[in-house]
Amino acid sequence: MQYQTPRGLALLRDPLLNKGIAFTEQEREALGLRGFLPAAVMSMQAQVERVLTWLRSLSSDLEKYIALNALHDRNEALFFRIVCDHIDEIQPIIYTPTVGLACQKYGLIFQRPRGLFISANDRGRIADILGNWPYATKLIVVTDGERILGLGDLGANGMGIPVGKLSLYSACAGVHPELCLPVMLDVGTNNEEFLKDPYYIGLRQKRMTGAAYDEFVDEFVTAARAAFPGVLIQFEDFANHSAFRLLHKYRDQACVFNDDIQGTAAVALAGLFSALRVNGGKLRDQTILFLGAGEAATGIADLVVSAMVAEGASEDAALRRNWLVDSKGLVAKGRTGLNAHKLRYAHDQAPIADFLTAIRTLRPTAIIGVAAVGGAFTQDVLRTMAEINEQPIVFALSNPTSKAECSAEEAYRHTGGRAIFACGSPYDPVKLDGKTFVPRQGNNSYIFPGVGLGVIASGARLVTDEMFMAAAHMLANCVTEADLAQGSLYPALPRIREVSAQIGAAVASVAYQNGLTNGPAPNDVLGLVQAQMYDPQY
Protein backbone atom coordinates (compact mmCIF):
# COMPACT_ATOMS: atom_id res chain seq x y z
CA MET A 1 0.00 0.00 0.00
CA GLN A 2 1.34 3.48 -0.86
CA TYR A 3 1.64 5.78 2.14
CA GLN A 4 0.15 9.27 1.48
CA THR A 5 1.78 12.23 3.22
CA PRO A 6 -1.01 13.80 5.32
CA ARG A 7 -1.89 17.49 5.93
CA GLY A 8 -3.79 19.39 8.60
CA LEU A 9 -5.12 17.50 11.59
CA ALA A 10 -4.06 14.17 10.06
CA LEU A 11 -0.46 15.47 9.94
CA LEU A 12 -0.54 16.38 13.65
CA ARG A 13 -1.78 12.87 14.36
CA ASP A 14 0.97 11.17 12.38
CA PRO A 15 3.78 10.48 14.88
CA LEU A 16 6.38 10.07 12.14
CA LEU A 17 5.73 13.59 10.79
CA ASN A 18 4.32 15.56 13.70
CA LYS A 19 6.48 18.31 15.22
CA GLY A 20 3.81 19.75 17.54
CA ILE A 21 4.39 23.39 18.33
CA ALA A 22 7.73 23.27 16.55
CA PHE A 23 5.95 23.68 13.20
CA THR A 24 7.09 27.07 11.87
CA GLU A 25 4.73 29.85 10.77
CA GLN A 26 5.47 29.00 7.13
CA GLU A 27 4.76 25.28 7.69
CA ARG A 28 1.55 26.05 9.53
CA GLU A 29 0.43 28.08 6.53
CA ALA A 30 1.56 25.62 3.87
CA LEU A 31 0.39 22.42 5.56
CA GLY A 32 -3.12 23.47 6.58
CA LEU A 33 -2.26 23.65 10.28
CA ARG A 34 -3.71 27.10 11.04
CA GLY A 35 -5.93 26.98 14.09
CA PHE A 36 -4.83 23.56 15.28
CA LEU A 37 -1.83 24.87 17.21
CA PRO A 38 -1.40 27.52 19.91
CA ALA A 39 0.50 30.68 18.95
CA ALA A 40 3.88 29.79 20.46
CA VAL A 41 6.53 28.30 18.16
CA MET A 42 9.15 26.32 20.06
CA SER A 43 12.47 24.83 18.89
CA MET A 44 13.08 21.09 19.18
CA GLN A 45 15.68 21.73 21.88
CA ALA A 46 13.17 23.74 23.92
CA GLN A 47 10.65 20.89 23.51
CA VAL A 48 13.30 18.40 24.71
CA GLU A 49 13.90 20.44 27.84
CA ARG A 50 10.18 20.91 28.44
CA VAL A 51 9.55 17.14 28.25
CA LEU A 52 12.53 16.33 30.48
CA THR A 53 11.37 18.85 33.08
CA TRP A 54 7.94 17.23 33.14
CA LEU A 55 9.40 13.71 33.17
CA ARG A 56 11.69 14.42 36.11
CA SER A 57 8.76 15.75 38.11
CA LEU A 58 6.95 12.41 37.90
CA SER A 59 7.29 10.25 40.97
CA SER A 60 7.50 6.72 39.54
CA ASP A 61 9.33 5.06 36.67
CA LEU A 62 6.06 3.57 35.42
CA GLU A 63 4.55 7.05 35.09
CA LYS A 64 7.67 8.11 33.19
CA TYR A 65 7.29 5.05 30.93
CA ILE A 66 3.67 5.99 30.20
CA ALA A 67 4.60 9.62 29.50
CA LEU A 68 7.42 8.61 27.15
CA ASN A 69 5.20 6.07 25.40
CA ALA A 70 2.58 8.74 24.82
CA LEU A 71 5.26 11.03 23.37
CA HIS A 72 6.45 8.16 21.13
CA ASP A 73 2.87 7.87 19.86
CA ARG A 74 2.61 11.62 19.18
CA ASN A 75 6.00 12.77 17.98
CA GLU A 76 8.67 10.20 17.13
CA ALA A 77 11.45 12.63 16.28
CA LEU A 78 11.15 14.38 19.64
CA PHE A 79 10.91 11.06 21.49
CA PHE A 80 14.07 9.76 19.79
CA ARG A 81 15.95 13.05 20.25
CA ILE A 82 15.35 12.68 23.99
CA VAL A 83 16.34 9.00 24.06
CA CYS A 84 19.51 9.61 21.98
CA ASP A 85 20.70 12.58 23.99
CA HIS A 86 19.83 11.16 27.40
CA ILE A 87 20.32 7.43 26.89
CA ASP A 88 21.73 6.83 30.40
CA GLU A 89 18.60 8.33 31.97
CA ILE A 90 15.98 7.07 29.50
CA GLN A 91 17.07 3.51 28.62
CA PRO A 92 16.15 2.11 32.07
CA ILE A 93 12.66 3.63 31.62
CA ILE A 94 11.82 2.52 28.09
CA TYR A 95 13.64 -0.79 28.48
CA THR A 96 14.85 -2.89 31.42
CA PRO A 97 14.06 -2.76 34.24
CA THR A 98 10.90 -0.55 33.89
CA VAL A 99 9.57 -2.28 30.77
CA GLY A 100 9.09 -5.45 32.85
CA LEU A 101 6.68 -3.69 35.18
CA ALA A 102 5.02 -2.01 32.20
CA CYS A 103 4.36 -5.41 30.60
CA GLN A 104 2.85 -6.71 33.85
CA LYS A 105 0.47 -3.71 33.87
CA TYR A 106 0.04 -3.51 30.07
CA GLY A 107 -3.70 -4.17 30.22
CA LEU A 108 -4.19 -1.12 32.44
CA ILE A 109 -1.76 1.31 30.81
CA PHE A 110 -2.44 0.33 27.17
CA GLN A 111 -3.37 3.40 25.13
CA ARG A 112 -2.56 3.37 21.44
CA PRO A 113 -1.69 0.13 19.67
CA ARG A 114 1.78 0.00 18.12
CA GLY A 115 2.92 -2.62 15.63
CA LEU A 116 0.84 -5.67 14.76
CA PHE A 117 -1.01 -8.06 17.05
CA ILE A 118 -1.50 -11.36 15.22
CA SER A 119 -3.55 -13.90 17.12
CA ALA A 120 -4.17 -17.62 16.78
CA ASN A 121 -7.58 -16.68 15.34
CA ASP A 122 -5.78 -15.09 12.39
CA ARG A 123 -4.43 -18.40 11.09
CA GLY A 124 -4.67 -18.56 7.32
CA ARG A 125 -4.77 -14.78 6.84
CA ILE A 126 -1.51 -13.51 8.31
CA ALA A 127 -0.41 -12.26 4.87
CA ASP A 128 -3.53 -10.02 4.74
CA ILE A 129 -2.73 -8.60 8.17
CA LEU A 130 0.85 -7.82 7.20
CA GLY A 131 -0.58 -6.17 4.07
CA ASN A 132 -2.34 -3.67 6.35
CA TRP A 133 1.01 -2.30 7.51
CA PRO A 134 1.68 0.86 5.51
CA TYR A 135 5.49 1.05 5.73
CA ALA A 136 8.28 -0.79 3.88
CA THR A 137 9.59 -2.77 6.85
CA LYS A 138 13.20 -3.93 7.12
CA LEU A 139 13.28 -5.05 10.74
CA ILE A 140 10.75 -7.03 12.77
CA VAL A 141 11.08 -7.85 16.46
CA VAL A 142 8.61 -10.63 17.26
CA THR A 143 7.65 -12.35 20.51
CA ASP A 144 5.01 -14.81 21.62
CA GLY A 145 5.25 -13.42 25.16
CA GLU A 146 5.99 -16.77 26.79
CA ARG A 147 9.18 -15.79 28.66
CA ILE A 148 9.25 -12.04 29.17
CA LEU A 149 12.58 -11.11 30.83
CA GLY A 150 12.73 -13.12 34.07
CA LEU A 151 8.95 -12.66 34.53
CA GLY A 152 7.59 -15.68 32.69
CA ASP A 153 4.46 -15.91 30.53
CA LEU A 154 2.92 -12.46 30.07
CA GLY A 155 0.99 -13.36 26.90
CA ALA A 156 0.01 -10.41 24.71
CA ASN A 157 1.21 -7.99 27.41
CA GLY A 158 4.72 -8.94 26.29
CA MET A 159 4.28 -6.53 23.35
CA GLY A 160 6.11 -3.94 25.46
CA ILE A 161 9.33 -5.82 24.77
CA PRO A 162 9.42 -5.64 20.93
CA VAL A 163 8.29 -2.02 21.17
CA GLY A 164 11.08 -1.20 23.65
CA LYS A 165 13.73 -3.11 21.71
CA LEU A 166 12.86 -1.36 18.46
CA SER A 167 13.11 2.01 20.22
CA LEU A 168 16.64 1.05 21.17
CA TYR A 169 17.40 0.06 17.57
CA SER A 170 16.44 3.55 16.44
CA ALA A 171 18.06 5.41 19.34
CA CYS A 172 21.27 3.38 19.75
CA ALA A 173 21.99 2.54 16.10
CA GLY A 174 19.84 4.91 14.08
CA VAL A 175 17.68 2.27 12.37
CA HIS A 176 14.90 4.49 11.01
CA PRO A 177 11.66 4.00 13.03
CA GLU A 178 9.70 3.74 9.77
CA LEU A 179 11.63 0.56 8.94
CA CYS A 180 10.75 -1.10 12.26
CA LEU A 181 7.75 -3.31 13.03
CA PRO A 182 6.99 -4.83 16.46
CA VAL A 183 4.89 -8.02 16.26
CA MET A 184 3.03 -9.95 18.94
CA LEU A 185 2.18 -13.52 18.03
CA ASP A 186 -0.70 -13.99 20.46
CA VAL A 187 -1.08 -17.75 20.82
CA GLY A 188 -2.84 -17.47 24.19
CA THR A 189 -1.31 -17.54 27.66
CA ASN A 190 -0.95 -20.01 30.49
CA ASN A 191 -0.81 -17.15 32.99
CA GLU A 192 -3.85 -17.94 35.17
CA GLU A 193 -3.92 -14.44 36.64
CA PHE A 194 -4.20 -12.89 33.18
CA LEU A 195 -6.79 -15.40 32.05
CA LYS A 196 -8.99 -14.17 34.91
CA ASP A 197 -8.05 -10.48 34.54
CA PRO A 198 -10.94 -8.50 32.97
CA TYR A 199 -8.43 -6.01 31.55
CA TYR A 200 -6.12 -8.55 29.89
CA ILE A 201 -5.63 -7.44 26.27
CA GLY A 202 -4.81 -10.80 24.70
CA LEU A 203 -6.55 -13.94 23.55
CA ARG A 204 -8.25 -15.47 26.59
CA GLN A 205 -7.23 -19.06 26.06
CA LYS A 206 -4.41 -21.48 26.91
CA ARG A 207 -1.34 -21.41 24.69
CA MET A 208 -1.47 -23.11 21.34
CA THR A 209 1.25 -25.79 21.26
CA GLY A 210 2.80 -28.53 19.12
CA ALA A 211 2.30 -28.71 15.35
CA ALA A 212 -0.40 -26.00 15.36
CA TYR A 213 2.04 -23.58 17.02
CA ASP A 214 4.84 -24.41 14.59
CA GLU A 215 2.54 -23.97 11.58
CA PHE A 216 1.36 -20.62 12.94
CA VAL A 217 4.92 -19.32 13.41
CA ASP A 218 5.84 -20.69 9.98
CA GLU A 219 2.89 -18.92 8.36
CA PHE A 220 4.08 -15.69 9.97
CA VAL A 221 7.75 -16.07 8.92
CA THR A 222 6.77 -16.97 5.35
CA ALA A 223 4.25 -14.12 5.06
CA ALA A 224 6.67 -11.58 6.58
CA ARG A 225 9.42 -12.53 4.14
CA ALA A 226 7.00 -12.25 1.22
CA ALA A 227 5.52 -8.92 2.37
CA PHE A 228 8.89 -7.35 3.18
CA PRO A 229 11.59 -8.99 1.03
CA GLY A 230 14.93 -9.30 2.83
CA VAL A 231 13.39 -8.37 6.20
CA LEU A 232 15.46 -9.10 9.32
CA ILE A 233 13.39 -10.96 11.93
CA GLN A 234 14.56 -10.91 15.54
CA PHE A 235 13.00 -13.54 17.80
CA GLU A 236 12.57 -12.12 21.27
CA ASP A 237 11.63 -13.59 24.66
CA PHE A 238 10.38 -16.94 23.42
CA ALA A 239 10.53 -19.68 26.05
CA ASN A 240 13.50 -22.03 26.01
CA HIS A 241 11.65 -24.88 24.28
CA SER A 242 10.63 -22.67 21.34
CA ALA A 243 13.66 -20.36 21.17
CA PHE A 244 16.32 -22.93 20.26
CA ARG A 245 14.01 -24.82 17.92
CA LEU A 246 12.91 -21.75 15.95
CA LEU A 247 16.44 -20.42 15.70
CA HIS A 248 17.79 -23.70 14.36
CA LYS A 249 14.87 -24.11 12.00
CA TYR A 250 15.23 -20.71 10.31
CA ARG A 251 18.80 -19.48 10.77
CA ASP A 252 20.23 -21.10 7.62
CA GLN A 253 17.35 -20.16 5.34
CA ALA A 254 16.13 -16.75 6.49
CA CYS A 255 17.53 -13.51 7.87
CA VAL A 256 16.78 -14.18 11.56
CA PHE A 257 18.46 -14.18 14.95
CA ASN A 258 17.56 -14.60 18.61
CA ASP A 259 18.86 -11.85 20.84
CA ASP A 260 18.43 -13.79 24.09
CA ILE A 261 20.76 -16.45 22.75
CA GLN A 262 23.06 -14.75 20.23
CA GLY A 263 23.00 -11.12 21.36
CA THR A 264 23.68 -12.15 24.95
CA ALA A 265 26.49 -14.38 23.71
CA ALA A 266 28.19 -11.52 21.89
CA VAL A 267 27.91 -9.05 24.75
CA ALA A 268 29.36 -11.61 27.18
CA LEU A 269 32.15 -12.58 24.77
CA ALA A 270 33.01 -8.89 24.38
CA GLY A 271 33.23 -8.68 28.18
CA LEU A 272 35.60 -11.66 28.19
CA PHE A 273 37.78 -10.04 25.50
CA SER A 274 37.94 -6.88 27.61
CA ALA A 275 38.73 -8.90 30.75
CA LEU A 276 41.59 -10.61 28.91
CA ARG A 277 42.98 -7.20 27.97
CA VAL A 278 43.16 -6.58 31.74
CA ASN A 279 44.80 -9.85 32.82
CA GLY A 280 46.75 -10.55 29.64
CA GLY A 281 45.28 -14.04 29.12
CA LYS A 282 44.15 -15.80 25.98
CA LEU A 283 40.57 -16.93 25.51
CA ARG A 284 41.55 -20.45 24.49
CA ASP A 285 43.31 -20.93 27.85
CA GLN A 286 40.31 -19.97 29.98
CA THR A 287 38.14 -22.42 31.88
CA ILE A 288 34.62 -21.02 32.11
CA LEU A 289 31.99 -22.25 34.54
CA PHE A 290 28.42 -21.10 33.94
CA LEU A 291 25.75 -21.00 36.61
CA GLY A 292 22.69 -21.69 34.43
CA ALA A 293 22.29 -23.78 31.30
CA GLY A 294 19.51 -21.96 29.45
CA GLU A 295 19.35 -19.63 26.45
CA ALA A 296 21.94 -17.21 27.81
CA ALA A 297 24.43 -19.80 29.13
CA THR A 298 24.47 -22.11 26.12
CA GLY A 299 24.33 -19.16 23.73
CA ILE A 300 27.43 -17.66 25.38
CA ALA A 301 29.22 -21.03 25.63
CA ASP A 302 28.57 -21.78 21.93
CA LEU A 303 30.03 -18.45 20.82
CA VAL A 304 32.97 -18.78 23.23
CA VAL A 305 33.72 -22.20 21.72
CA SER A 306 33.65 -20.69 18.20
CA ALA A 307 35.95 -17.89 19.37
CA MET A 308 38.37 -20.37 21.00
CA VAL A 309 38.44 -22.37 17.77
CA ALA A 310 39.13 -19.13 15.87
CA GLU A 311 42.15 -18.70 18.20
CA GLY A 312 43.43 -22.12 17.16
CA ALA A 313 41.94 -24.52 19.71
CA SER A 314 40.37 -27.76 18.51
CA GLU A 315 36.59 -27.86 18.93
CA ASP A 316 36.90 -30.70 21.39
CA ALA A 317 39.40 -28.83 23.56
CA ALA A 318 37.28 -25.67 23.37
CA LEU A 319 34.14 -27.51 24.45
CA ARG A 320 35.96 -29.02 27.43
CA ARG A 321 36.89 -25.54 28.64
CA ASN A 322 33.21 -24.65 29.08
CA TRP A 323 31.11 -26.18 31.88
CA LEU A 324 27.51 -25.66 32.87
CA VAL A 325 25.78 -26.00 36.23
CA ASP A 326 21.98 -26.07 36.16
CA SER A 327 19.35 -26.56 38.85
CA LYS A 328 20.33 -30.24 39.15
CA GLY A 329 24.08 -29.68 39.45
CA LEU A 330 26.96 -30.01 36.99
CA VAL A 331 25.95 -30.95 33.46
CA ALA A 332 28.00 -34.10 32.85
CA LYS A 333 27.97 -37.33 30.90
CA GLY A 334 25.82 -39.93 32.51
CA ARG A 335 23.14 -37.45 33.57
CA THR A 336 19.87 -38.53 32.05
CA GLY A 337 17.18 -36.36 30.50
CA LEU A 338 19.50 -33.53 29.44
CA ASN A 339 18.00 -31.10 26.89
CA ALA A 340 19.61 -31.14 23.44
CA HIS A 341 21.23 -27.71 23.83
CA LYS A 342 23.16 -28.88 26.92
CA LEU A 343 24.55 -32.11 25.46
CA ARG A 344 27.69 -30.54 23.93
CA TYR A 345 28.77 -29.58 27.45
CA ALA A 346 28.10 -32.94 29.13
CA HIS A 347 31.76 -33.86 29.70
CA ASP A 348 33.24 -36.92 31.42
CA GLN A 349 33.09 -35.96 35.07
CA ALA A 350 31.75 -37.49 38.26
CA PRO A 351 28.48 -35.85 39.42
CA ILE A 352 28.83 -32.57 41.31
CA ALA A 353 25.76 -31.26 43.06
CA ASP A 354 26.70 -27.69 43.91
CA PHE A 355 28.42 -24.68 42.37
CA LEU A 356 31.11 -24.20 45.04
CA THR A 357 32.28 -27.82 44.75
CA ALA A 358 32.28 -27.40 40.97
CA ILE A 359 34.59 -24.40 41.35
CA ARG A 360 36.93 -26.29 43.68
CA THR A 361 37.01 -29.27 41.31
CA LEU A 362 37.22 -27.56 37.90
CA ARG A 363 39.24 -24.49 38.99
CA PRO A 364 37.68 -22.05 36.49
CA THR A 365 39.33 -18.77 35.54
CA ALA A 366 35.88 -17.25 34.91
CA ILE A 367 32.41 -17.73 36.36
CA ILE A 368 29.33 -16.45 34.51
CA GLY A 369 26.00 -16.26 36.33
CA VAL A 370 22.94 -16.57 34.09
CA ALA A 371 20.54 -18.67 36.17
CA ALA A 372 18.47 -15.86 37.68
CA VAL A 373 19.27 -17.15 41.19
CA GLY A 374 19.83 -14.07 43.33
CA GLY A 375 22.88 -14.17 45.63
CA ALA A 376 24.26 -17.44 44.18
CA PHE A 377 27.80 -16.00 44.06
CA THR A 378 28.26 -16.21 47.81
CA GLN A 379 31.19 -14.96 49.83
CA ASP A 380 32.66 -18.51 49.68
CA VAL A 381 32.27 -18.66 45.90
CA LEU A 382 33.99 -15.31 45.41
CA ARG A 383 36.76 -16.03 47.94
CA THR A 384 37.46 -19.40 46.32
CA MET A 385 37.70 -17.78 42.88
CA ALA A 386 40.20 -15.28 44.33
CA GLU A 387 42.24 -18.13 45.90
CA ILE A 388 42.47 -19.94 42.56
CA ASN A 389 43.09 -16.88 40.36
CA GLU A 390 45.18 -13.74 40.63
CA GLN A 391 42.42 -11.83 38.78
CA PRO A 392 39.24 -13.92 38.67
CA ILE A 393 36.69 -13.05 35.99
CA VAL A 394 33.24 -12.74 37.59
CA PHE A 395 30.18 -11.94 35.48
CA ALA A 396 26.90 -11.73 37.42
CA LEU A 397 24.60 -11.26 34.44
CA SER A 398 21.17 -12.20 35.77
CA ASN A 399 18.60 -9.49 36.06
CA PRO A 400 16.53 -7.77 37.36
CA THR A 401 18.72 -6.66 40.27
CA SER A 402 16.98 -9.00 42.72
CA LYS A 403 18.17 -11.94 40.60
CA ALA A 404 21.81 -10.82 40.38
CA GLU A 405 24.27 -13.51 41.53
CA CYS A 406 26.17 -10.87 43.53
CA SER A 407 26.40 -7.12 43.70
CA ALA A 408 29.39 -5.21 42.37
CA GLU A 409 30.37 -4.32 45.91
CA GLU A 410 30.36 -8.00 46.96
CA ALA A 411 32.39 -9.03 43.91
CA TYR A 412 35.14 -6.53 44.65
CA ARG A 413 35.08 -6.87 48.46
CA HIS A 414 35.27 -10.67 48.63
CA THR A 415 38.10 -10.86 46.08
CA GLY A 416 40.21 -8.12 47.67
CA GLY A 417 39.45 -5.82 44.70
CA ARG A 418 40.94 -8.34 42.23
CA ALA A 419 37.75 -9.41 40.44
CA ILE A 420 37.33 -8.41 36.80
CA PHE A 421 33.62 -7.81 36.99
CA ALA A 422 30.62 -7.26 34.73
CA CYS A 423 26.96 -7.22 35.69
CA GLY A 424 23.50 -7.64 34.22
CA SER A 425 21.98 -5.02 36.50
CA PRO A 426 23.10 -1.43 37.03
CA TYR A 427 25.40 -0.73 40.00
CA ASP A 428 26.89 2.51 41.28
CA PRO A 429 30.67 2.88 41.44
CA VAL A 430 32.28 1.01 44.35
CA LYS A 431 35.01 2.49 46.57
CA LEU A 432 37.44 -0.03 48.06
CA ASP A 433 40.88 0.56 49.62
CA GLY A 434 41.20 3.98 48.01
CA LYS A 435 40.28 2.77 44.51
CA THR A 436 37.02 3.53 42.72
CA PHE A 437 35.63 0.76 40.48
CA VAL A 438 33.06 1.64 37.81
CA PRO A 439 31.25 -1.61 36.93
CA ARG A 440 29.31 -1.53 33.67
CA GLN A 441 26.33 -3.55 32.55
CA GLY A 442 26.81 -6.23 29.90
CA ASN A 443 23.62 -5.00 28.30
CA ASN A 444 22.51 -6.55 24.99
CA SER A 445 21.80 -3.03 23.77
CA TYR A 446 25.53 -2.73 23.11
CA ILE A 447 25.19 -5.45 20.46
CA PHE A 448 21.79 -5.99 18.80
CA PRO A 449 21.27 -2.45 17.46
CA GLY A 450 24.65 -2.46 15.71
CA VAL A 451 24.15 -6.00 14.38
CA GLY A 452 20.74 -5.04 12.96
CA LEU A 453 22.16 -1.87 11.44
CA GLY A 454 24.98 -3.80 9.75
CA VAL A 455 22.64 -6.47 8.39
CA ILE A 456 20.18 -3.88 7.03
CA ALA A 457 22.87 -1.59 5.61
CA SER A 458 24.58 -4.43 3.73
CA GLY A 459 21.36 -6.23 2.79
CA ALA A 460 22.77 -9.48 4.27
CA ARG A 461 20.65 -12.55 3.55
CA LEU A 462 21.56 -14.39 6.78
CA VAL A 463 22.79 -13.53 10.28
CA THR A 464 25.79 -15.70 11.14
CA ASP A 465 27.79 -16.52 14.26
CA GLU A 466 30.78 -14.93 12.58
CA MET A 467 28.87 -11.64 12.60
CA PHE A 468 28.28 -11.92 16.36
CA MET A 469 31.95 -12.73 16.87
CA ALA A 470 32.94 -9.68 14.82
CA ALA A 471 30.47 -7.60 16.85
CA ALA A 472 32.00 -8.87 20.11
CA HIS A 473 35.55 -8.08 18.96
CA MET A 474 34.51 -4.60 17.86
CA LEU A 475 32.66 -3.87 21.10
CA ALA A 476 35.74 -4.88 23.12
CA ASN A 477 37.93 -2.74 20.84
CA CYS A 478 35.75 0.27 21.61
CA VAL A 479 36.62 -0.04 25.32
CA THR A 480 39.35 2.50 26.17
CA GLU A 481 42.37 1.98 28.44
CA ALA A 482 40.79 4.51 30.81
CA ASP A 483 37.63 2.36 30.93
CA LEU A 484 39.69 -0.74 31.77
CA ALA A 485 41.72 1.11 34.41
CA GLN A 486 38.52 1.84 36.36
CA GLY A 487 37.20 -1.72 35.99
CA SER A 488 34.76 -0.99 33.12
CA LEU A 489 34.61 -3.81 30.56
CA TYR A 490 32.19 -1.94 28.28
CA PRO A 491 32.26 1.57 26.79
CA ALA A 492 30.26 4.39 28.36
CA LEU A 493 26.61 4.20 27.18
CA PRO A 494 26.51 7.77 25.78
CA ARG A 495 29.02 6.55 23.13
CA ILE A 496 26.53 3.94 21.94
CA ARG A 497 25.78 5.41 18.49
CA GLU A 498 29.47 5.63 17.62
CA VAL A 499 29.96 2.05 18.93
CA SER A 500 26.90 0.74 17.03
CA ALA A 501 28.20 2.28 13.79
CA GLN A 502 31.53 0.45 14.28
CA ILE A 503 29.72 -2.81 15.07
CA GLY A 504 27.44 -2.28 12.06
CA ALA A 505 30.48 -1.86 9.82
CA ALA A 506 32.14 -4.99 11.27
CA VAL A 507 28.96 -7.02 10.71
CA ALA A 508 28.43 -5.64 7.19
CA SER A 509 32.07 -6.48 6.36
CA VAL A 510 31.48 -10.12 7.35
CA ALA A 511 28.38 -10.15 5.12
CA TYR A 512 30.34 -8.81 2.14
CA GLN A 513 33.32 -11.13 2.71
CA ASN A 514 31.09 -14.19 2.91
CA GLY A 515 29.02 -13.43 -0.18
CA LEU A 516 25.84 -12.87 1.82
CA THR A 517 24.94 -9.67 -0.03
CA ASN A 518 23.70 -8.97 -3.53
CA GLY A 519 26.44 -6.52 -4.44
CA PRO A 520 30.16 -6.08 -3.75
CA ALA A 521 31.54 -4.28 -0.69
CA PRO A 522 31.74 -0.49 -1.01
CA ASN A 523 35.15 1.15 -0.47
CA ASP A 524 34.01 2.69 2.77
CA VAL A 525 31.82 0.25 4.72
CA LEU A 526 31.73 2.44 7.83
CA GLY A 527 30.68 5.41 5.69
CA LEU A 528 27.88 3.35 4.14
CA VAL A 529 26.62 2.33 7.56
CA GLN A 530 26.85 5.83 9.03
CA ALA A 531 25.02 7.31 6.04
CA GLN A 532 22.00 5.14 6.84
CA MET A 533 21.73 6.18 10.47
CA TYR A 534 18.60 8.08 11.43
CA ASP A 535 19.33 11.27 13.33
CA PRO A 536 16.08 12.55 14.81
CA GLN A 537 15.67 16.13 13.63
CA TYR A 538 12.82 18.21 12.29
Ligand code: NAD
Ligand atom coordinates in the same frame (compact mmCIF):
# COMPACT_ATOMS: atom_id res chain seq x y z
P1 NAD B 1 16.59 -19.62 30.83
O1 NAD B 1 15.28 -19.82 31.49
O2 NAD B 1 16.77 -20.04 29.42
O3 NAD B 1 17.74 -20.36 31.68
C1 NAD B 1 17.85 -20.36 33.08
C2 NAD B 1 18.76 -21.52 33.48
O4 NAD B 1 19.06 -21.42 34.87
C3 NAD B 1 18.19 -22.89 33.24
O5 NAD B 1 19.14 -23.69 32.59
C4 NAD B 1 17.95 -23.44 34.64
O6 NAD B 1 18.15 -24.83 34.73
C5 NAD B 1 19.03 -22.72 35.42
N1 NAD B 1 18.76 -22.69 36.86
C6 NAD B 1 17.59 -22.43 37.48
N2 NAD B 1 17.75 -22.54 38.82
C7 NAD B 1 19.04 -22.86 39.03
C8 NAD B 1 19.82 -23.11 40.20
N3 NAD B 1 19.28 -23.04 41.41
N4 NAD B 1 21.12 -23.40 40.04
C9 NAD B 1 21.66 -23.47 38.81
N5 NAD B 1 20.98 -23.24 37.67
C10 NAD B 1 19.68 -22.95 37.78
O7 NAD B 1 16.90 -18.07 30.98
P2 NAD B 1 18.01 -17.23 30.20
O8 NAD B 1 17.41 -16.58 29.01
O9 NAD B 1 19.20 -18.08 30.01
O10 NAD B 1 18.30 -16.07 31.25
C11 NAD B 1 18.86 -16.35 32.53
C12 NAD B 1 19.19 -15.04 33.25
O11 NAD B 1 20.16 -14.31 32.52
C13 NAD B 1 17.98 -14.11 33.43
O12 NAD B 1 18.07 -13.48 34.68
C14 NAD B 1 18.20 -13.08 32.36
O13 NAD B 1 17.62 -11.83 32.70
C15 NAD B 1 19.72 -12.99 32.35
N6 NAD B 1 20.22 -12.46 31.09
C16 NAD B 1 21.08 -11.39 31.15
C17 NAD B 1 21.57 -10.84 29.98
C18 NAD B 1 22.54 -9.70 30.04
O14 NAD B 1 22.91 -9.26 31.07
N7 NAD B 1 22.98 -9.19 28.94
C19 NAD B 1 21.17 -11.36 28.75
C20 NAD B 1 20.30 -12.46 28.72
C21 NAD B 1 19.84 -13.00 29.91
